[in-house]
Amino acid sequence: AQTVTQSQPEMSVQEAETVTLSCTYDTSESNYYLFWYKQPPSRQMILVIRQEAYKQQNATENRFSVNFQKAAKSFSLKISDSQLGDTAMYFCAFTIQTSGSRLTFGEGTQLTVNP
Amino acid sequence: DGGITQSPKYLFRKEGQNVTLSCEQNLNHDAMYWYRQDPGQGLRLIYYSQIVNDFQKGDIAEGYSVSREKKESFPLTVTSAQKNPTAFYLCASSTSGTANYGYTFGSGTRLTVV
Numbered sequence: 001a002q003t004v005t006q007s008q009p010e011m012s013v014q015e016a017e018t019v020t021l022s023c024t025y026d027t028s029e030s031n032y033y034l035f036w037y038k039q040p041p042s043r044q045m046i047l048v049i050r051q052e053a054y055k056q057q058n059a060t061e062n063r064f065s066v067n068f069q070k071a072a073k074s075f076s077l078k079i080s081d082s083q084l085g086d087t088a089m090y091f092c093a094f095t096i097q098t099s100g101s102r103l104t105f106g107e108g109t110q111l112t113v114n115p
Numbered sequence: 116d117g118g119i120t121q122s123p124k125y126l127f128r129k130e131g132q133n134v135t136l137s138c139e140q141n142l143n144h145d146a147m148y149w150y151r152q153d154p155g156q157g158l159r160l161i162y163y164s165q166i167v168n169d170f171q172k173g174d175i176a177e178g179y180s181v182s183r184e185k186k187e188s189f190p191l192t193v194t195s196a197q198k199n200p201t202a203f204y205l206c207a208s209s210t211s212g213t214a215n216y217g218y219t220f221g222s223g224t225r226l227t228v229v
Contacts, residue, residue: 009155033215045205045220091157095214101146101165102173103214105158 002027004092004106012112013082020067021077021109023092030054032096034068035103036077040088048090051075082113117142121206121221127229128193128200136191136224138206145211147189148218151175152203161204164189165212193226201228 003026013019025034036048051059051068058066063083067076075094079086092106119140128134140147146165150158160173164183178197183189193200203225207218 004157006157033217035217037217043203043223045207045218047217050217093158093217097213097215101148101163101209101212101214102160103148103218105150107155107157 002094002096002104004094004104006090006092006106006109008109009107010110010112012114013079015082015084015113015115017082018078018080019082019111021079021090021092021111023075023077023106025073025075025092025094025104027073027094027096029096029098032094034066034075035093035095036064036066036075037091037093037105038086038088039091039108040085045091049077079111084113084115087111087113119206119208119219119221121204121224123224124222126224126226128226130228131195133192133194134226136193136204136206136226138189138191138221139187140189140208140219140221141187142208142210142219143186144208144219145186146209146214147183148207148209149173149179149181149189149191150205150207152205152223158205161191200226202226 032053034051038046063080089108093103122137148163149161162181164170180192206221
């Protein structure tokens with residue numbers, strides 16, 4: 001079975017600082033895709049960043065970047081220059097090629113950015 | 116604008132009643148999904164459909180039913196057999212038969228049993 005673990009239920013950071021959210025996953029497959037989703041208080045799920053497992057280069061989207069360690073099965077999200085609007089629940093997720101179209105999600109990390 | 120519309124936003128159900136949650140998309144996506152969200156448990160897959168007139172059970176399908184008669188629509192019925200239906204329900208869609216580019220989500224329906 002494919003699993004995703006987010007070990008930090010809650011985190012907080014001061015505005016303008018950097019924070020890293022952790023995610024580990026378990027799969028025996030070699031070809032898969034990883035994602036971070038953001039769910040703000042509106043509860044609308046928003047795709048933050050995507051990583052292809054066969055690419056060694058870490059994905060980056062503006063202030064958001066990942067540290068993808070394939071051997072360790074780790075996929076952490078770094079948020080630089082944190083803003084109040086980054087306050088949200090963050091979910092790590094992945095899909096494997098043989099799962100059809102299923103995404104498996106972690107339990108989520110509630111991030112609060114303090115002024 | 117293309118997107119996914121879930122309705123209603125809030126729904127109240129009396130014990131013993133069936134209720135249906137609506138999900139409509141105009142993205143021309145082939146695959147559609149229903150997830151349930153509970154505090155501390157992330158998103159759990161209820162049902163998914165990769166083509167019209169076909170659907171598969173997810174991890175927590177008991178007490179739920181779906182239909183996929185049209186590409187645009189994937190309604191979820193929460194039956195009286197679902198023992199703990201109070202939750203936030205999310206509908207999503209994806210192109211083709213994979214999730215390699217992730218999902219597009221609706222804005223959700225909050226179901227409460229009264």
